Amino acid sequence: MTDAATTPPDPAAIRRPVLTGPHLARRYAAERRFRLYGLAGIAFAGLMLLLLVGSIVQKGYSAFWQTYMEIEVAFPAVQTLNPDGGAPTEEQIRRSDYLTPLRDALKEQFPEAAGDRKQRRMLYGLVSPGADLALRDMVLADRSLLGRRASVWIKVSDDVDSLAKGHIRRDVPEANRRINDTELGWFDTLDKAGRIEARFNVDLFTHGDSREPVEAGIYGALMGSILTLTVTLLVSFPIGVMAAVYLEEFAPKNRLTDVIEVNINNLAAVPSIVFGLLGLAVFLNFFGLPRSAPLVGGLVLALMTLPTIIIAARSALKAVPPSIREAALGLGASPLQVVTHHVLPLAMPGILTGTIIGMAQALGETAPLLMIGMVAFIVDIPQGFTDPATVLPVQIYLWADSPERAFVERTSAAILVLLGFLVVMNALAVLLRKRFERRW
Template sequence: MTDTISTAPGSTPPGSTPPGQAIRRPDFRGAHLAKRYARERRFRLLGIASVAAAGVILLILLGSIVSKGYSAFWQHEVALDIVFSAEVLNPDGGPVEQETLQRANYLELVRDALKRAFPDAAEDRRDRRMLYGLVSPNADLRLRDMVLNDPSLIGTTQTVAIKMSDDMDTFAKGFIDRDLPEGDRRVKDKEIGWYDQLDSEGRVNAVFNVDFFTTGDSREPEEAGIYGALIGSILTLTVTLLVSFPVGVMAAAYLEEFAPKNRFTDIIEVNINNLAAVPSIVFGLLGLAVFLNFFGLPRSAPLAGGLVLALMTLPTIIIAARSALKAVPPSIREAALGLGASRLQVVTHHVLPLAMPGILTGTIIGMAQALGETAPLLMIGMVAFIVDIPQSFTDPATVLPVQVYIWADSPERAFVERTSAAIMVLLGFLVLMNAVAVLLRKRFERRW
């Protein structure tokens, strides 16, 4: 017996749609769109969070560097009354000669001025040693240059600004807390008392540290500068550019425009791409084996360093140049060939000029990468302590990244701030080079 559902006349059976009413189905399309938009919003938020996190980390890094290095751009000096005694500068009493003045004991003049300023400290040997430590150990060099330039200073008394030592300069900048116990700080109570007396007399002044940009490296932090490393970087990058740019552009032009597409050229292309990812220290080992041991180039010279960096930069320039050549429309080549130009004329007169903005951009980026490299240069000896300013491509030299590496290994607080200041200068050069690359691209870029 089967159950049936009876309905009254005019009623609607269960599960059926009343007459004249549309069937309502679930809106699967609207739900799918809502989920897709929600995923897009989440992805956008993740992207914004990633950019914000990267920006915060960058700000923390830059803030740390600037907070440690900004103080290196000024130096404290103390004004001392220097008596240019003829007995010290010209003890023989004869005619004043340059050779005699160069050998004179100028440090004695500085120490005499300190003892006159603090006669009580002159009685004790230990106090005298601390007293002499108020000024830079190389303070005599400034007096020597003054006398050599103007021998008429002999026999006169002049007020001369002398650089303070690294510890006293650090104390004057506020990086040494005077409230600490004497045994916990490098500056002793007597030195603080002498400094306070000189400061109250208006003899201590903070001046812009010009020598940081005009002198070479030094064992004394207050005398150390980046000029030697800067000149070494310029000479090294000059060699790198002169070698890598023409070789890289010609290799890219041959591979892209002339070379047949076969297995041999495929192997070359694969190796070029692989060389772009090789660790930079491998190029340093190659330079050590080939340029120094085999060819006998001078060690720690911009010539050897530039050749090593040129090898490292070549893959980057070749890849960038090939991409720029590919971006030139084929219609340019076809039109030139149709007018009777040879393949070489097509490339040199039309393709290369149109691709040059991209080539220059890749070259500048490659040079910026070479400017920041340290590992390959360490392998060829450019980590040496270089005081003199290099004058040629074969003189011993160092570069800015290696100078940062050398200073970072020094324990003095004054070298810490100079390390950070050198990093700031290096970052400035990198930003400048990348800005030049952007400007060149915008200046010469053509839209097809």
């Protein structure tokens, strides 16, 4: 007798809906529309990204170039710096007056402005406010300039620099220009004589912040970001990895661990400014750590980055096949040896990827650092973790709030540098995953 449960069904008895004719055409049309909607969404997002990046590049690329003018300066004599005779000391060179020789050189270049006080003031405004300090640095680098006349290249002021870059239009009335006709004539005279030149703006990467746009640079903020992220990495990476290993490999599955997991997932969605308030209340007010220091900023960003690293590390640990653990245990390895020698090395690419993404997120944060005082105007370059400092996002915020037109291009240039760092960090995360990822 044949078992009815094992008897194959009659194919004729199976009734399936068959799409033919208009039904099949409508289904294919719906699929085509769905693909078109997806492509349209991607194209729109790409267009918006291009517009955003294009706008930043269009405003900021000129900050990577600086306009210089050539003038002939009579440097102070040795006897002027050291009346007692002999070679002047470094302190005497630093204290010497370089503003007067600079102004005399400008009056020699345009003698028609020497007799009028207002025109002299405009003439002196052609060069940057730090031009006399640039002359001092030249003498410190080459003391043979003392007592000689030499042609030197000096940075122009921010208004003249904007004129040279085309940010100040010539075809508008004089009353609506920051450069009047007299200053425009002086600039054209120097330009025709070949005394105006655009050079790569090295000072943008070697100077700290300044009230003068032409002297402002991102070096101080860049060092502050490096020091802050160093603290963030040293604190968040080991704690995050150890927490993930414990929760995934050793922690018992009970109500307490469930509460911890839920809170970790919730912390990943907490607004960043809340971590700033926590840092203000705990690290500054309770522990008394210095304000506006990379140490405090790094600790705050570490708290913010920890949930991201823990979640990424747990996902990487889950991706390791159970057979790896079972084989190691079967060969006599202890649970700690299994995790240390087998599971963790295999999960490390995913852990590193999550860590780099978390660090990239921390690099772009501003709100929590504003709460701990890293919004202060910092001119000096930080040398340690407790020195006053700022970071690139905060520097961008400060420059964006400045009324000078020349700060607009420096703001955009700093954004480009920040975006470059973020792209490099995300590319590094992708390369690490591609390089070390294993498939089972």
